[in-house]
Amino acid sequence: MKYHTQMEAAKKGIITKEMEIVAKKEYMEVEKLRALVAKGEVAIPCNIYHKSLSPEGIGTGLKTKINVNLGISGDCKNYEVEFEKVKVALKFGVEAIMDLSNYGKTNTFRKQLIEMSTAMIGTVPMYDAIGYLEKDLVHITPQDFLKVVEAHAKEGVDFMTIHAGINRRAVEAFKREGRKMNIVSRGGSLLFAWMEMTGNENPFYEYYDDVLEILRRYDVTISLGDALRPGCLEDSSDAGQIGELIELGYLTKRAWAKDVQVMVEGPGHMAMNEIEANMKLQKRLCHNAPFYVLGPLVTDIFPGYDHITSAIGGAIAAASGADFLCYVTPAEHLRLPDVSDVKEGIIASKIAAHAADIAKGLPHARDLDNKMAEARQKLDWEEMFEVAFDGDKARDYFESMPPAEKHSCSMCGKMCAVRTTNRILEGKTVELHEE
Structure with a gap:
């Protein structure tokens, strides 16, 4: 039997080679995994043209995965530095890399990235539209946006963030509600501006079936972007965020009906006591689709340390049901991260993901x-x-700071608790003073 996507195969009872690889990595029976993919509770983002990919699953019952953001921008056009970041990401075993390039002809960087990366690759076509099309925002047509989506799909991108939920109804709710930080999603803000300037509906919402047809052709997973995610604690769990989430649940079912795999994106900035409820609400409203969260950052006043504020929120989120964490670096809110920042962000996110997997009792965690x-x-x-x-x-x-005593560290030296207990249990004496 022929199939276009992992979801279509799963619905037809076909076990793909990608499912077999993921099941082995996750210590899961492959038939159980197939059933989860068929229901949409697990996504295996794997574009048919990404030949170097080592497939990973995201969703129910699987290890928490992490994503690294990088890419070329107008203020930092150093391709070598970006590839150094890629090498660091692959060294530390990140499962996904999002190319957020938004300057010039970005496909040169992206094609090289896809060719070398064993991690899945994601993009936000909205970011690339202005540079790729060489048009001012107001002059871009819905068909232009679709061209960028197809171009990314042809290059081998495994998942794409598409901000389809910020339709005119959601915009009206956002404007009526009022916020401290308004819209902090880059893609969401560009779409909001386009909609306001042209008077048209969100093209990704209006032409959603066309978007899905493109994604289905190449087995690209749609990551439904949260354009109205909160950018500060005060805006979390407001009508704009929850209203968009309801729309994303509707769009999730429409994608599944077309056999397109789905992830749903979530907050943002959020106090610790709200995180668990938000994770459960998302799973309920979006039918247990895999949940991909940025942070959440649990406080707004630690620029320079936001990898830590994010890791705290990410650990709580993943333990409460989130499946995929987008890393945050110490440079968040301040500048483009350098290679050192990328490493710090990866480590912090890996700590959060691993701690959550232990809390969830995953096999071999x-x-x-x-x-x-x-x-x-x-x-x-x-x-x-x-x-x-x-x-x-x-x-x-x-x-x-090497210790004088071989079997200890310079913190405790001969007073090391482990050394002391081992010696006593071995029938030896403990001598702390030099003769």
């Missing part, structure tokens, strides 16, 4: 934690560095 405990109990430093997620950094810290 604690395996490495148990190995680390065993290595520490033995005071086996080499094994600790081997098990550590960033073993190089752990080794650098340890060796920067």
